[in-house]
Amino acid sequence: MSPKSLNAQAIRLSVAPMMDWTDTHCRVFHRVLAPHARLYTEMVHANAVVLGDRTRLLAMDAIEHPVALQLGGSEPELLAQAARIGAEHGFDEINLNCGCPSDRVQAGRFGACLMREPALVADSVAAMVAACAIPVTVKCRLGVDDDHDYDHFVAFIDTVAAAGCRMFVVHARNAWLKGLSPKENREVPPLRYDWAYALKRDRPGLQVIVNGGIATEAEATAHLDHVDGAMLGRAAYHDPYLLHRLDVAWFGGTLRTRGELLRAMRPYIEDQLARGVYLKHITRHLLGLFAGERGGRAFRQVLSEGAHKPGADWSLIEQALALTQAPALVA
Structure with missing residues (x-):
């Protein structure tokens, strides 16, 4: 060939x-x-x-x-x-x-x-x-x-x-x-x-x-x-x-916020969870999304400490994401 x-x-x-x-x-x-x-x-x-x-x-x-x-x-x-x-x-x-x-x-x-x-x-x-x-x-x-x-x-x-x-x-x-x-x-x-x-x-x-x-x-x-x-x-x-x-x-295209991009992962993540994949296997790749941003350290901490726990699901990601949007927090 x-x-x-x-x-x-x-x-x-x-x-x-x-x-x-x-x-x-x-x-x-x-x-x-x-x-x-x-x-x-x-x-x-x-x-x-x-x-x-x-x-x-x-x-x-x-x-x-x-x-x-x-x-x-x-x-x-x-x-x-x-x-x-x-x-x-x-x-x-x-x-x-x-x-x-x-x-x-x-x-x-x-x-x-x-x-x-x-x-x-x-x-x-x-x-x-x-x-x-x-x-x-x-x-x-x-x-x-x-x-x-x-x-x-x-x-x-x-x-x-x-x-x-x-x-x-x-x-x-x-x-x-x-x-x-x-x-x-x-x-x-x-x-x-x-x-x-x-x-x-x-x-x-x-x-x-x-x-x-x-x-x-x-x-x-x-x-x-x-x-x-x-x-x-x-x-x-x-x-x-x-x-x-x-x-x-x-x-080209439109610059999306980190939160928008993260939420675009939700269908895939929920499908994987339904297949028996543990949340930690996915969220370990997401930890750097808010690197250097307000609440970035708290975002990483919530996912790192919670994703391995039994029953961890999308709600944990929303919890972590909320910390990046809290006005009193700094990275």
Whole structure:
């Protein structure tokens, strides 16, 4: 099958795949906030997709589209099977993780360490492209450890692009596989957005998305002068209203209040509660909605302390929301 590119508008704004965070409840919330954003699952190992509980691992609500399945792995045949399964489950894109720096990932020979094996990544991408009719993309770093050679980075991109990948999400830092924790890997290695910009300039036929350290509307918007899109990670989770502001600024529409957006979640939340889902599994993703706002701390406290209790329902959310509207409270 021929390589497939994504619609330019569909990749301008996206939310990064984040382990333990971007589950289906989180993605539904982000879709309410940002109707035009591209959403990504947590990384799922290809072996788990092929052999595991797909109902749980590939859980997705129809409202989430467009949503991409991020896979981890380094065995082309297994990745191809997982990609085919992901496409059959309705995902709009398959993304291969070549950026995660955790010890567990290194031990399994996938994630960031794959940047040292471009031929293997290319074989994996080719197998996935052949196995499914949706775009196959790659999320990577600039390099591994003390590799600071731009030409080496571009050689990796070229090798993988030749196998059928047309879009690269570039977390614009190196991954340090020795001496830094995954958390430190998101903060310590210096950001070099200029490499992502140069990649787009040198390879204009590729779609390049920049990721890493984007914390404000101005920062995200500035990237659009150089690359095809901006992917937000922790900022979208800890300050989710930023997603809404960006969606309105970039795609149009009316800016809604935080309370309006929260209440738009009510049908989904009540449906999930009726299915036996505990409120805490959903509200943990809502805690940052009033970050920095009047009553924001009280909002978080009410949800954090009450959502795990038996019988917790929508009324708890209304109780928390009321505290953000009480004139005597400050954040």
